[in-house]
Amino acid sequence: MKRILEFFGFSQSSNSAQERKLPMENMFCYQCEQAANGGCSKIGVCGKQPEVAALQDLLVYALKGIAFWADKARANDKKDAEIDRFMIDGLFATVTNVDFDAAAIEKLIRQAAALKDKAAALAGPIAVDIPQAAQWQPAATQGELILQGVQHGVKDPALDADVHSTQQILIYGMKGYAAYAHHALVIGLEEDEIYAFTHRALAATLDTSLGLMDYVNLCMECGRINLVTMQLLDKANTDSYGHPVPTPVNLGTKAGKAILVSGHDLRMLEELLKQTEGKGINIYTHGEMLPAHGYPELKKYNHLAGNFGGAWQDQAKEFANFPGAIIFNTNCIQKPAESYKDRLFTWGLVEWPDVPHIDGWDFSAVIDKAQDCEGFNDAPGKEILVGFGHNAVMSVADKVIEAVKAGDIRHFFLVGGCDGAKTGRNYYTEFAEKVPEDCVILTLACGKYRFNKLDFGDIGGIPRLLDIGQCNDAYSAIQIAVALAGAFDCDVNELPLSMILSWYEQKAVAILLTLLHLGIKNIKLGPTLPAFITPNVLNFLVENFNIGPITTAEQDLEQILG
Known part of the structure; x- marks a missing residue:
């Protein structure tokens, strides 16, 4: 040895x-x-x-x-x-x-x-x-x-x-x-x-x-x-925070000290909100925490101020401009830049060498750091809508079904998944922009940051962009699809619904396997196919599920809509 x-x-x-x-x-x-x-x-x-x-x-x-x-x-x-x-x-x-x-x-x-x-x-x-x-x-x-x-x-x-x-x-x-x-x-x-x-x-x-x-x-x-x-x-x-409800989220800032929470864990956010209540500190979400604003038991905190920044891969340039403490509670951390490393904390299973780690539920170190930082001036910004989980969407299912039967809604596109820094992801922005005005876009996970600030309007009061939530809220998308299939007395694959998915890491693999388990076919996947899938395994997926790589927005839309 x-x-x-x-x-x-x-x-x-x-x-x-x-x-x-x-x-x-x-x-x-x-x-x-x-x-x-x-x-x-x-x-x-x-x-x-x-x-x-x-x-x-x-x-x-x-x-x-x-x-x-x-x-x-x-x-x-x-x-x-x-x-x-x-x-x-x-x-x-x-x-x-x-x-x-x-x-x-x-x-x-x-x-x-x-x-x-x-x-x-x-x-x-x-x-x-x-x-x-x-x-x-x-x-x-x-x-x-x-x-x-x-x-x-x-x-x-x-x-x-x-x-x-x-x-x-x-x-x-x-x-x-x-x-x-x-x-x-x-x-x-x-x-x-x-x-x-x-x-x-x-x-x-x-x-x-x-x-x-x-x-x-x-x-x-x-x-x-x-x-x-x-x-x-x-x-x-x-059960803990209520079903998400449609909620406007401000992308600007409020005057006061600030803490930015990035990740997926709602319980950690709740505990931080409790510990900062009445202390003049505003809490902002980042990345996959954006859907937290739709939960009634979280949105009741007035100091849950808004969302700052976009998807995880932009954190290095965005966090330098955040004048407060920053904490990660799940995956998505990148190598910290020196411009904000002294204001950064990790929690749970997330760790980075030489970055303070919070064990347990005492966030006083994060709160103290926020109090020492400059904080924001008041600068309201654009609002976007979140909170279209399965409960919210199915509460207006009759109107959705009526719009489809009347021909007002021609097609649904689930455009979502992981975002990332690799080239080719502008495809998802272009695809969303080119979706015809008589079609509805469902989105989830951080891939939505490619287009969620665009104005898509509505169809008879139904927003053309429905933000379902985090990556795990693929469950909501599945529930919506199953309910619509039941209403139209057809198979999910027979619905006017197409899935245009982006993948980055292992949660996307799990979700893809769920879709395959359910027999869902004709999925378009990008921006590149996984390196761990061999040609023979890929052929199996193509032959049995008709999975295909994305091409261009125009070609894929033409193929789907005919």
Whole structure:
């Protein structure tokens, strides 16, 4: 071991940042849309360093080991809440733009090792071969853990390429629903079916007897489990904060001190609103927090002032102009610029080296920082509408159906998904602008920032742009589609509805698997296809679901509308 460590530039006894440095060719990550040249091999485009990539790979490997034992234990009706919840947090921590801190990932790895042993004890003796991941033990130092991570990276040349592709789709889908399960658990709801599948599916990636169609079927089931998870989160959010209602959101500023909240977690926003009430501090949303303004129990706080900025990829240039404290509560963080790093905080599973992290629910450090900052002058801006969840839309379903039957509404377009910095995303702006005036656009997730400030007008009082919410609110879009199909006595695929989706990271993979599980076809996906999908797997999706890449706005509209 010492000779190997020295070859890679490590000292067995030291753990300095310099000695943790990995040779650049050892990194490989292609789980997000912006992966360079089919996979980041030197440094993540997201900012992920090679040593963090290796530790995240090791964490996933460790989770597979836990899953093997936990799945065996469940076969004997034995389970453990600590193990179940850790699996969700461990997967979520490896999602793109969540945890960039090597020390934080190391802590999770060591927890995983302890819980693997706990799961093995729960399972008891078994009469089958035990895979290496289920026997793995963590090295003593962080440097040695990084080397272990290099040995268990994403690439696996021993596997058939198509089998490996479907395994990765499965793992990324699980990472996606893990984010939603985590948000629901923060509010207090969980579902055992999600835990059971997580153990079974991750354990299946260690089973060499399984073939391509076994993993295809697991991917389809992953889509079903994501639907269960999104439904759970929808219930958690609406039970706690009410169903979203159409609400204007100001894009300007109010005079006073300010805190900007970026992410997805509504419970964290609520706690911050409670702790800042009456202190002269205005709270602004950023990115995927924009839909929070539509929830009655959140919008009742007068100091929830408005939305600042756009999608996650613009934070470096936008945050420099925010004269207050900034806090991330879920994925989407980028490498902080020095212009605002001293005002930045993280919470939950989000971490960045040398950025203060808030553990628990005491936000006094964030509040104190906001009080020390300059704050905003009063500068009201444009208003946009949010809050068109399934409850709000279905409350006027009769008017929508009547408009369709009368020919006033010709077609619905779901144009949404993740935004990103890679070229080609102007397509979604152009598409929305070119949608005919007798058509309605449904949108969700941060992809809406490509066009949500444009004025689309209305059709008989029905807004032509309906902001359904966050990425997890794909559940609302599905509910709306199913209800319309029922009203028109047809299949969802027979509705005048087309899905034009943009993807960036693993939650988008989970949502796509849900749509495939539901049998929804003719989806257009962009701006580029995932690097982890092989040609044969892509052909399977095309042949069975007619998934196609976006082309140009004009060509796609002509093909859809005829």
